[in-house]
Amino acid sequence: MSHSQVIIGVDLGGTSVKAGLVGSNGEVLYQNKFPTNADKGPSVVIEQIHLAIQDAMNNRDGAEVRGIGIGAPGVVDDDGVVKAPPNFADWDEVPLKTELSKLFGGYPIGIENDANAAAIGESKYGAGKEIPNFLFVIWGTGVGGGIILDRKIFRGPTGGAGEIGHVCIDYNGPLCNCGSRGCVEAYVGQRYLSQRTAERLQSHPESKIWQLVSGDLSKIEPKIISEAAHNGDVVAKEILLEAGELLGTALAGVMNVMDLRVSIIGGGLSAAGDFVIAAVQDAVVRHVLKPLKKDIRVLAARLGNNAGILGAAGLVA
Amino acid sequence: MSHSQVIIGVDLGGTSVKAGLVGSNGEVLYQNKFPTNADKGPSVVIEQIHLAIQDAMNNRDGAEVRGIGIGAPGVVDDDGVVKAPPNFADWDEVPLKTELSKLFGGYPIGIENDANAAAIGESKYGAGKEIPNFLFVIWGTGVGGGIILDRKIFRGPTGGAGEIGHVCIDYNGPLCNCGSRGCVEAYVGQRYLSQRTAERLQSHPESKIWQLVSGDLSKIEPKIISEAAHNGDVVAKEILLEAGELLGTALAGVMNVMDLRVSIIGGGLSAAGDFVIAAVQDAVVRHVLKPLKKDIRVLAARLGNNAGILGAAGLVA
Numbered sequence: 001m002s003h004s005q006v007i008i009g010v011d012l013g014g015t016s017v018k019a020g021l022v023g024s025n026g027e028v029l030y031q032n033k034f035p036t037n038a039d040k041g042p043s044v045v046i047e048q049i050h051l052a053i054q055d056a057m058n059n060r061d062g063a064e065v066r067g068i069g070i071g072a073p074g075v076v077d078d079d080g081v082v083k084a085p086p087n088f089a090d091w092d093e094v095p096l097k098t099e100l101s102k103l104f105g106g107y108p109i110g111i112e113n114d115a116n117a118a119a120i121g122e123s124k125y126g127a128g129k130e131i132p133n134f135l136f137v138i139w140g141t142g143v144g145g146g147i148i149l150d151r152k153i154f155r156g157p158t159g160g161a162g163e164i165g166h167v168c169i170d171y172n173g174p175l176c177n178c179g180s181r182g183c184v185e186a187y188v189g190q191r192y193l194s195q196r197t198a199e200r201l202q203s204h205p206e207s208k209i210w211q212l213v214s215g216d217l218s219k220i221e222p223k224i225i226s227e228a229a230h231n232g233d234v235v236a237k238e239i240l241l242e243a244g245e246l247l248g249t250a251l252a253g254v255m256n257v258m259d260l261r262v263s264i265i266g267g268g269l270s271a272a273g274d275f276v277i278a279a280v281q282d283a284v285v286r287h288v289l290k291p292l293k294k295d296i297r298v299l300a301a302r303l304g305n306n307a308g309i310l311g312a313a314g315l316v317a
Numbered sequence: 318m319s320h321s322q323v324i325i326g327v328d329l330g331g332t333s334v335k336a337g338l339v340g341s342n343g344e345v346l347y348q349n350k351f352p353t354n355a356d357k358g359p360s361v362v363i364e365q366i367h368l369a370i371q372d373a374m375n376n377r378d379g380a381e382v383r384g385i386g387i388g389a390p391g392v393v394d395d396d397g398v399v400k401a402p403p404n405f406a407d408w409d410e411v412p413l414k415t416e417l418s419k420l421f422g423g424y425p426i427g428i429e430n431d432a433n434a435a436a437i438g439e440s441k442y443g444a445g446k447e448i449p450n451f452l453f454v455i456w457g458t459g460v461g462g463g464i465i466l467d468r469k470i471f472r473g474p475t476g477g478a479g480e481i482g483h484v485c486i487d488y489n490g491p492l493c494n495c496g497s498r499g500c501v502e503a504y505v506g507q508r509y510l511s512q513r514t515a516e517r518l519q520s521h522p523e524s525k526i527w528q529l530v531s532g533d534l535s536k537i538e539p540k541i542i543s544e545a546a547h548n549g550d551v552v553a554k555e556i557l558l559e560a561g562e563l564l565g566t567a568l569a570g571v572m573n574v575m576d577l578r579v580s581i582i583g584g585g586l587s588a589a590g591d592f593v594i595a596a597v598q599d600a601v602v603r604h605v606l607k608p609l610k611k612d613i614r615v616l617a618a619r620l621g622n623n624a625g626i627l628g629a630a631g632l633v634a
Contacts, residue, residue: 075608084608133474147574149474156576157450157466166606167570170499171486171563180569180604182487246488252497253484253567254574257464259473287497289483291392 003029006063007316008056008107010049010070011114011308014038014087017045019052020306021060022313026125028306030059041090046099053104067108069315071117071308072096077159080111110315114308115162116153118266118301119146121311123153126302127264135251135260136301137164140222140267143185143247147258165189167250184250188243190268194220197239208233226272237275244276248283248298255296256289266301274300320346323380324633325373325424327366327387328625329431331355331404334362336369337623338377339630343442345623347376358407363416370421384425386632388434388625389413394476397428427632431625432479433470435583435618436463438628443619444581452568452577453618454481457539457584460502460564464575482506484567501567505560507585511537514556525550543589554592561593565600565615572613573606583618591617 006021006029013036020031034052037044053068074085080097097111112120119136122128128136128148136146143165147154154161165185166178173182174192186192198217201207208228213219228236251263263284265277281298288296303310323338323346330353337348351369354361370385391402397414414428429437436453439445445453445465453463460482464471471478482502483495490499491509503509515534518524525545530536545553568580580601582594598615605613620627 157578158576160576160606160608161574163573163576163606166573166604167484168566168604169485169488171566178606249485249488250570253570256480256483257478257571257574259475259478259480261474287483287485289477289480289495291477 003063005066006060007066007313008053008068009309009311009313009315010053010068011312012036012045012049012070012072013114013308014073014085017048017052018309019049019056020309020313021056021063022310026310026313028309030056031309032056032059038085038088038091042088042094045088045091046094046096049096049100050103053100065107067110067316068100068104069110069112069117069312070096070100071112071114071312071315073114075158075160076111076113076116078155080109082111108316110312110317112153112312112315113146113159113162114311115144116146116155117311117315118303118307119148119162119264119311120153120314121303121307122264122266122301123148123151124314125310126307127299128262131262131264133260134262134264135164135254135258136162137247137251137263137265137270138267139188139247139265139269141190143189143267147260164250164254167253169246169250184247187246188269190222193222193225193239193243193269197225197235200235200239204235207235209236222269222272226269229273229275240272240276241279243269244279245283248280249287251280251298252284252287255284255292259292261292261295262297262299264299264301266303266307270300271304320380322383323377324383324630325370325385326626326628326630326632327370327385328629329353329362329366329387329389330625331390331402334365334369335626336366336373337626337630338373338380339627343627343630345626347373348626349373349376355402355405355408359405359411362405362408363411363413366413366417367420370417382424384427384633385417385421386427386429386434386629387413387417388429388431388629388632390431392475392477393428393430393433395472397426399428425633427629427634429470429629429632430463430476430479431628432461433463433472434628434632435620435624436465436479436581436628437470437631438620438624439581439583439618440465440468441631442627443624444616445579448579448581450577451579451581452481452571452575453479454564454568454580454582454587455584456505456564456582456586458507460506464577481567481571484570486563486567501564504563505586507539510539510542510556510560510586514542514552517552517556521552524552526553539586539589543586546590546592557589557593558596560586561596562600565597566604568597568615569601569604572601572609576609578609578612579614579616581616581618583620583624587617588621
């Protein structure tokens with residue numbers, strides 16, 4: 001490794017914690033993967049993060065480490081306290097930045113919510129490199145996001161900004177697991193999407209999805225819907241087009257309110273195909289106010305599997 | 318007038334232009350009103366603004382004028398260019414700040430969109446004095462707004478932020494005059510609200526609204542619905558409660574995305590009664606994400622008829 005300077009990016013997830021060495025142009029030079037052990041409580045999780053970072057350090061091949069960035073689930077406040085990450089046991093509020101400073105005190109440490117970190121990653125290294133203001137969307141299990149204004153993350157007053165999954169698109173709509181009704185996540189999030197596909201398949205015995213799941217509809221997931229769509233399956237295409245349109249409707253409202261023209265879509269579902277991104281774009285154009293229409297662009301995120309590590313690295317200035 | 322320093326606040330509307338002298342605590346010490354003559358083109362309108370400001374100057378009674386603030390309809394860019402204000406003839410883009418600087422060159426001049434100016438007014442002098450971050454809503458003919466972050470207006474990348482009226486609350490909903498569907502304005506804006514009331518009255522011959530409009534349903538306006546509600550009319554109360562709930566649903570999405578806890582409601586309909594504000598609050602609480610729920614506050618704006626002049630004055634630092 002001939003790089004003289006690297007940043008360590010840490011992607012803390014519910015299942016695994018990954019640390020990588022990132023070069024100055026966003027190249028991932030090395031990466032590892034450790035179990036998070038999220039069910040064992042904060043001190044065990046911190047130890048796993050410690051291991052992952054130390055392993056990356058050991059592989060830096062003489063390069064200078066400029067800092068450590070960590071993307072974490074949950075709300076992350078200005079002091080690097082991580083609050084209530086879903087599926088982490090006994091984790092109410094943990095001062096992760098303080099804890100890691102004890103272990104790696106010599107380095108600048110940045111901690112941010114994972115969706116915000118991914119938005120920063122796309123801004124620094126990905127599809128948003130040339131775009132100063134955009135709405136980043138993670139479309140996968142749920143729908144989340146981050147807002148980039150003037151190339152910086154907009155965290156909101158308490159660090160919770162960017163929750164675009166819980167914008168209502170039908171006040172009489174289905175219950176969302178947030179307790180509200182008609183949230184866009186309750187239409188296009190992974191679980192709901194798979195459920196709607198299963199329902200629709202009842203009247204479509206010809207759909208290719210039946211074979212892809214060997215007749216077991218509980219196996220439907222977006223990857224399979226996407227695969228079927230790529231193979232020309234009509235039901236799959238319809239489901240994804242509808243989902244894109246509904247997502248676009250929600251994004252349009254946010255883009256109106258925040259005066260934004262660009263949205264970058266990441267997460268598992270963003271890989272479903274260009275036609276889905278195009279459907280989101282069409283819906284946004286249809287729903288935004290006139291002065292915005294001609295400048296609307298909806299783009300697929302570019303960082304793919306490296307989004308977590310690169311986003312985290314992007315936290316180090 | 319014993320004030321040593323005043324600001325001149327100018328409220329430019331489609332019908333009249335008002336200028337006032339504002340003391341340091343937000344007292345309106347003097348105000349006037351001139352016809353805008355918006356149908357006669359920009360140079361006539363600028364002359365009317367000139368007259369209104371000069372008249373205020375003439376009545377300042379020796380006080381020092383600290384600056385001139387102007388709230389204008391339409392989009393106002395960073396250079397004080399006013400773009401396409403509705404109902405102003407031959408007005409595409411007019412560099413109002415430059416024009417007024419020629420006439421009143423000695424004074425600092427601030428120009429801002431009228432909804433943003435009103436938000437700043439509530440922040441400096443009104444219900445938002447103690448609240449660093451809030452979403453301001455103008456609920457009247459249409460639904461507009463402004464966003465206050467850290468006591469400053471959030472203008473967005475091009476000065477168009479705050480358009481909360483065109484957040485969708487039902488993707489299958491009625492057409493809005495913006496061309497989209499199911500915008501909250503298409504449910505709770507003055508015209509739509511009056512229309513729905515008229516429809517509902519067909520099956521409610523007992524409603525007091527019939528008398529208030531002397532049987533002419535085209536005369537229904539929010540002031541009348543509000544009056545009927547105050548007199549215990551069930552239809553009127555229902556209509557306003559529903560409207561408050563729908564508005565709250567839209568606000569909740571924006572508050573989720575921007576991490577905001579407080580909304581301040583101004584405009585004609587905010588005066589319909591505390592029960593409407595309470596209905597908005599209930600709906601916001603029901604629809605926002607859990608971490609926000611306990612801190613949600615929906616407040617009525619305080620500046621009332623003086624909002625325009627005070628908001629404009631608030632533009633001068």
